[in-house]
Amino acid sequence: IAGITQAPTSQILAAGRRMTLRCTQDMRHNAMYWYRQDLGLGLRLIHYSNTAGTTGKGEVPDGYSVSRANTDDFPLTLASAVPSQTSVYFCASSGASGDNEQFFGPGTRLTVL
Amino acid sequence: KNEVEQSPQNLTAQEGEFITINCSYSVGISALHWLQQHPGGGIVSLFMLSSGKKKHGRLIATINIQEKHSSLHITASHPRDSAVYICAVARTYKYIFGTGTRLKVLA
Numbered sequence: 001i002a003g004i005t006q007a008p009t010s011q012i013l014a015a016g017r018r019m020t021l022r023c024t025q026d027m028r029h030n031a032m033y034w035y036r037q038d039l040g041l042g043l044r045l046i047h048y049s050n051t052a053g054t055t056g057k058g059e060v061p062d063g064y065s066v067s068r069a070n071t072d073d074f075p076l077t078l079a080s081a082v083p084s085q086t087s088v089y090f091c092a093s094s095g096a097s098g099d100n101e102q103f104f105g106p107g108t109r110l111t112v113l
Numbered sequence: 114k115n116e117v118e119q120s121p122q123n124l125t126a127q128e129g130e131f132i133t134i135n136c137s138y139s140v141g142i143s144a145l146h147w148l149q150q151h152p153g154g155g156i157v158s159l160f161m162l163s164s165g166k167k168k169h170g171r172l173i174a175t176i177n178i179q180e181k182h183s184s185l186h187i188t189a190s191h192p193r194d195s196a197v198y199i200c201a202v203a204r205t206y207k208y209i210f211g212t213g214t215r216l217k218v219l220a
Contacts, residue, residue, distance in 0.1 A: 033207070042212040043199070058207070090156060101146060102201075102208060104156040 003027065004105035006091050012111045013081050021076040021108050023091030031094045032074040033102065034058075034066060036087040043090065049074055081112040116140050119200050119211035126218050132187040134214045136200030145183050146208065147174050148199040156199070159185070190218045 004025045013019050025032065034046040045058030049068040063085060065077045074093075078085055091105040117138045126132055136145065147159040160167045160174040162183070167174050171190075176183040187194055195218050200211040 040212075043201075043208075043210045045207055048207060100203075101144075101158060101161040102203075103158065104148075106155040 004091055004093055004103055006089075006105040006108050008108060009106070010109040010111075012113065013078075015082055015112055016080050019078045019081055019110070021078075021089055021091075021110070023074045023076070023105055024072050025074075025091075025093045025103075025105075026072065027093060027095070027103070028071060029093035029095050029103075030071070031100075032068065033092040033094075034064070034074070034076045035090045035092065036060065036085075037090060037107075038087050046076065046089075081110075083112045086110060086112045115212070117200060117202055117209050117211040119198075119214050121214060122212070123215045124217070126190050126216070128191060128218055128220050130190050130218075132190050132194075132216065132218075134185045134187075134198050134200075134216070136183045136185070136211055138181050138183075138200075138202045138209070140202065140204055140209065142202040142204050144203040145176055146201040146203065147183075147185050148201060150197045150199060150213075152196070154196075159198075187216075192218045192220050194218050 007022045030051045033048045035043045037043050044060050046064050047066040049055045052071045055066050089108045092102040094100040094102045120135045144163040146161045149157045171188045173186040197213040197215050199213045201208040
C-alpha cells in the first residue's frame with residue numbers, strides 16, 4: 001500500500017441497505033477525513049478523526065457514522081442508504097490535525113437507487 | 114458569501130496561453146492548498162503554501178496573507194491541463210474548500 005486506498009471503487013446500492021466504505025492509509029497520519037463531492041457543491045466534510053479513538057462531526061454528518069479503532073483505518077458506514085447519498089466519497093489524511101497537508105484517496109462512486 | 118471564493122468559475126483557453134486562477138478567503142488560515150481534479154478522477158495535490166511563492170514545472174502559486182488572496186498560474190498551457198482546480202484553506206482541524214475552477218484548454 002502506498003498512500004491512501006479506498007474500497008470499493010464504485011458501488012450501486014438499493015435504498016435501505018447498509019454499506020461501509022473503507023479507507024486505509026499507510027503514512028501513519030494522525031488525522032483522517034471523509035468528504036462527499038456533489039456537482040455544484042464542491043467537497044463537504046462528513047466526519048473527521050484527529051487521532052485514533054476520537055471522531056467528530058463535519059458539515060454533513062447525518063445518515064453517516066465512522067469509527068477509528070486504529071491509526072490506519074477509517075471506515076464510513078451508511079446504516080440505511082437513501083438516494084440523496086448518491087455521491088463520490090473521498091477519504092483524506094494529514095500528518096497533524098488542521099495545519100498539515102491533506103492527502104486524498106482515489107474516491108468511491110456510490111449510487112443509491 | 115462563501116468563506117473561500119474562486120474565480121473564474123469556468124475558463125476556456127487556447128493551448129499555449131498563460132492562465133491565472135484566483136482564490137480569495139475571508140478567514141484566518143494557517144496555509145492554503147491548491148488541488149487538481151481531472152474529470153472522473155482523483156484529487157491531486159499541487160501546492161501547499163503559507164507565504165510567498167512556489168513553482169513546479171509550468172505551475173506557479175503565490176499567496177498574499179495580508180490581502181487574503183492566492184493565485185495559481187499555468188504557463189504555456191496544454192490540453193492535459195484541462196481539469197478542475199480547487200483552492201482549500203487550512204483552518205484549525207479542517208479545510209474550507211472553494212467550489213473550483215473548471216479549466217478547458219483547447220488544442
